[in-house]
Amino acid sequence: MKTLLVAEYRENKLLESIYECYGFTKQFASDIVVFGVGISSDLPQFDRNVKFYFADSSKYGEYNPDFHKSLLIKVIEKEKPEIVIFSHSSFGWDLAPRISALLKAPMLTEVVEYKDGTFVMPLCNNKLRRVAKTSGSQIVITLQGGAGQSEKGSVTPELVDIDADVVSKYNFVGYEEAEKKDVDLTKANIIVSAGRGVGKKENISIVESLANALGGELGSSRPVVDAGWVSHSRQVGTTGQTVSPKLYVACGISGAIQHLAGMKKSEKVIAINTDKDAPIGEVADLLVVADLNQFIPVLIENLKK
Amino acid sequence: MNILVCVKQVADMEAKFKVAPDEKWFLEDDIAFKMNEYDEYAVEEAVKFRESMPDSNLIVLSIGAERVKEAIKKALAMGCDSGVHIKHDKEYMLDSYSKAYAIYEYAKDKNFDIIFTGMQSQDRGSAQVGIILAELLGIPSVSTIVSFKYESGEVEVKRELEGGKKGVVKLKTPALFTCQLGLNTPRYPTLPNIMKAKKKSIEEIEFSYSGNLAETDKIYFPEKKGGAMIIEGDPKELAQKVVAFLKDNGLA
Numbered sequence: 002m003k004t005l006l007v008a009e010y011r012e013n014k015l016l017e018s019i020y021e022c023y024g025f026t027k028q029f030a031s032d033i034v035v036f037g038v039g040i041s042s043d044l045p046q047f048d049r050n051v052k053f054y055f056a057d058s059s060k061y062g063e064y065n066p067d068f069h070k071s072l073l074i075k076v077i078e079k080e081k082p083e084i085v086i087f088s089h090s091s092f093g094w095d096l097a098p099r100i101s102a103l104l105k106a107p108m109l110t111e112v113v114e115y116k117d118g119t120f121v122m123p124l125c126n127n128k129l130r131r132v133a134k135t136s137g138s139q140i141v142i143t144l145q146g147g148a149g150q151s152e153k154g155s156v157t158p159e160l161v162d163i164d165a166d167v168v169s170k171y172n173f174v175g176y177e178e179a180e181k182k183d184v185d186l187t188k189a190n191i192i193v194s195a196g197r198g199v200g201k202k203e204n205i206s207i208v209e210s211l212a213n214a215l216g217g218e219l220g221s222s223r224p225v226v227d228a229g230w231v232s233h234s235r236q237v238g239t240t241g242q243t244v245s246p247k248l249y250v251a252c253g254i255s256g257a258i259q260h261l262a263g264m265k266k267s268e269k270v271i272a273i274n275t276d277k278d279a280p281i282g283e284v285a286d287l288l289v290v291a292d293l294n295q296f297i298p299v300l301i302e303n304l305k306k
Numbered sequence: 307m308n309i310l311v312c313v314k315q316v317a318d319m320e321a322k323f324k325v326a327p328d329e330k331w332f333l334e335d336d337i338a339f340k341m342n343e344y345d346e347y348a349v350e351e352a353v354k355f356r357e358s359m360p361d362s363n364l365i366v367l368s369i370g371a372e373r374v375k376e377a378i379k380k381a382l383a384m385g386c387d388s389g390v391h392i393k394h395d396k397e398y399m400l401d402s403y404s405k406a407y408a409i410y411e412y413a414k415d416k417n418f419d420i421i422f423t424g425m426q427s428q429d430r431g432s433a434q435v436g437i438i439l440a441e442l443l444g445i446p447s448v449s450t451i452v453s454f455k456y457e458s459g460e461v462e463v464k465r466e467l468e469g470g471k472k473g474v475v476k477l478k479t480p481a482l483f484t485c486q487l488g489l490n491t492p493r494y495p496t497l498p499n500i501m502k503a504k505k506k507s508i509e510e511i512e513f514s515y516s517g518n519l520a521e522t523d524k525i526y527f528p529e530k531k532g533g534a535m536i537i538e539g540d541p542k543e544l545a546q547k548v549v550a551f552l553k554d555n556g557l558a
Binding site for chain 2: 011063064066067090091094095097098099101102103105106107108109110111119122123124125126128129130131132133134135136137140170171172173174175176177178179180191215223224226227233234236239240241242247248255258269271272276277278280282283284285286287288289290291295296299300302303304306
């Protein structure tokens with residue numbers, strides 16, 4: 002089965018997600034080709050020689066849907082892959098549906114697993130799983146972070162230069178950097194995170210006091226940041242920080258796939274949740290079924306003993 | 307300005323789901339439905355924009371069974387001018403391409419200047435319908451926006467990227483935007499506006515496109531990997547167990 006992997010570059014830097022796509026794809030594909038718009042001094046390396054359809058970012062710039070789409074379609078027409086795989090990132094989830102529409106090929110979003118010959122997707126905030134039957138000879142996939150084992154090699158791919166002559170409707174003005182961080186969660190040994198289950202802003206201090214008692218940092222899931230209760234620099238997940246502390250305590254966090262992607266590499270995970278079926282239980286070592294606002298003060302008291 | 311906002315009605319994600327006997331969907335009997343959270347931001351942005359453009363018309367569209375009218379009515383109460391209901395009793399059996407195509411069939415001769423959708427749905431999370439719709443219409447689209455500014459035919463938006471970074475993009479209308487959480491603060495419909503919304507029209511259209519590219523084969527609960535030890539009971543005993551766990555792992 003021929004599979005085309007789409008590499009992502011940002012600001013002339015290759016993103017590591019390509020190695021996860023590669024590791025995942027090796028489960029079912031023998032023939033792998035790669036596409037990317039980047040810089041020739043930073044190429045991916047695999048465990049074998051792979052054809053890399055390459056366009057130079059000095060000509061096409063940062064991600065531009067029109068340029069990337071036209072270049073990628075050219076490669077697909079030439080190679081006729083059965084599967085086209087993107088990482089499920091702001092780049093992948095934007096470009097993949099455009100390719101799906103142009104090819105009129107089914108698209109499977111945020112695939113978490115390859116099992117029994119099919120691609121498995123999350124449903125309803127990760128509480129359920131879904132598999133689908135697809136028609137036609139091609140499919141487009143975005144892959145959730147952590148779905149594949151990252152696999153890197155030492156063989157530099159064989160470059161095949163490509164170009165496209167298109168006018169873009171998009172004017173990429175530039176990047177706006179994240180607000181200055183008041184904390185670097187990626188370096189924290191212990192993170193205690195607050196989720197929607199805290200209920201209201203005033204209760205953040207309860208979670209924070211547990212973080213202090215354990216000598217850790219306060220983290221959070223997305224809804225808490227969107228509500229303005231905690232600053233963005235403390236957000237863990239796909240659009241926040243990816244962390245791997247020794248201990249992660251998830252307080253009132255149900256375990257949406259976007260959050261799990263940011264914290265599942267933690268060594269030990271304790272979850273405090275009123276719902277014992279919450280998907281966070283899948284990655285936790287210990288799930289305490291309790292109301293965090295009542296339980297945490299008792300826990301802190303016991304920690305002091 | 308002609309403005310369209312597309313919304314989906316989804317199950318309350320906190321619900322206790324039960325897989326239906328045919329394994330294609332969950333049983334809807336005891337489930338509460340509400341407007342997809344991402345779409346609330348899309349509606350708010352559309353209404354804000356419409357309020358800044360007096361000679362505009364803002365239509366809210368949804369696909370699904372009779373119950374989705376509730377989501378349409380909420381959007382009307384938030385400030386949309388009229389609604390469109392594309393009727394389909396088993397919306398969950400449709401794939402993203404089919405839904406995008408049905409909206410395209412409706413929208414292709416309406417000359418919408420701006421279309422808003424949510425970035426993804428909370429149930430399927432495909433993040434496809436908006437972008438595919440734009441591709442079918444042949445207009446540009448920007449996904450995952452967290453900022454929207456319009457000035458005389460040109461839009462400047464910020465896309466949310468990873469790690470808090472944003473990408474700033476300018477483009478001309480017509481265009482489609484998919485909205486990320488945090489783009490604005492969705493308003494609550496007030497009682498007078500809920501009353502006013504009752505007089506607003508909802509056009510009904512039969513869903514006619516058949517051409518799923520992907521169809522749900524089955525849904526199921528993930529196997530419990532047996533990872534988490536689940537403890538319940540008296541808070542004091544629970545706290546002692548947590549402290550013991552921390553000590554066993556050299557964490558306290």
